Amino acid sequence: MRHYDLVVLGAGSGNMLLNEEFDHLQTAIVEPDRFGGTCLNRGCIPSKMFVIAADAAEDARAAERLGVHTSVAPVDWKAVRDRVFSRIDPLHESAVDYRRKNGVDVYTEEARFVAPKVLQVGDERITADTFVIAVGSRPVVPDIPGLDSVAYHTSDTIMRIDDMPPSMVVIGGGFIAAEFGHVFSAFGTSITIVQRGPRLLMTEDEQVSARFTDLASQRHRVLLDAEVTSVEPHGDGVAATVVCPDGAHVIKADLLLVCVGRRPNTDRLGAAAGGLELDEHGHVASDSAYRTSVPGVWALGDAVNHFQLKHMANAESRLVRHNILHPQDVRTLTNRVAPHAVFTSPQIAGVGLTEQEARRDKADYRASVRDYADTGYGWALEDTTGFAKVLADPAERTILGAHIIGPQAATLIQPLIQAMAMGLTVDQVGRGVMYIHPALTEVVEQALLAL
Incomplete structure (x- = not known):
């Protein structure tokens, strides 16, 4: 068996862990798929490139309200798609070559633990003093009768299709459904969203969730408190039986997109043989320093946390790097402030406590909501639906949560994220800072x- 000082399983955020500080060690990366992980190849980066194109089409159509008369010719789907992947696809080979040229062994076969700190990679077994598990996650495929008989898509495959479908059924009402609903609708596809809950984006603050559900219902056919009970082929497309509060309906469409959540890839890891503890959701159990139940084995990203956020995985990668290199100065990450954004239309961003969580926890809080339309720039935008919401502790005067829906939400929320991370009061960040007018x-x- 070949022995290493450090082996990293997963070349998404795991690949970011290795830098020049590890050059003196014998290191390896195990990645059976593509370097860059979900974010680069099937998630954040390509989807946002599609969103930018969708925003351009939507803004052009909406310009008439500003007195600018425009029209949008049929969107060239293949040109949009090829712009995205012609930039992304070459990065895998260059990343592998870079690692190998710099002395890192790269294994491209599936790997499973066969004993604690013993890894079976293809036909070879390797050991290491230190392992980092960063194997990521994948889409959940629900157990729907007939699903195996139709050519459905998930977020892994939808961006690489050859032709834009005239119509699409989307199963799920989370951020993936919201983002791809926006993309394909802006490009001209008729969208039907089937959501089991009473609103879309149920984990957002309820006021944001309700506003987005209302706006999405004006663009798409949105079926709430509904469930797809079976699917079957229909011509070149699909027919889905959907049970709604008013009864069963058959929805026919050219394409089916399934986006009901993601699951960690730890079930492919041989966790039990490796001595690793998993929680009830399949995540590797770890402490706040990201040490697992096996000494010398660390974990990060979707394999260990429940956030499924690239920026969280990046922060964990930096933390685990420090802890491996400085075992006498182990640091922790509490995840107290974990912001997120949904790049749909309108854009959404949130951090910290939602109002429904505050009520559930019987927290003492005050909330403030301000409409975009109350500002000069919001007035210029002719925006009538966007707002910013902030929750604070009335005794400590610190920010408990912030939620924004509207243009540039992911950027606008940043000073509130920093205020929460630094423990600033609403007075300090509200009165003590000048805001550009x-x-x-x-x-x-x-x-x-x-x-």
């Missing part, structure tokens, strides 16, 4: 001042 950031300022 008439920039859109004034919606944040006004929400804080009202609070």
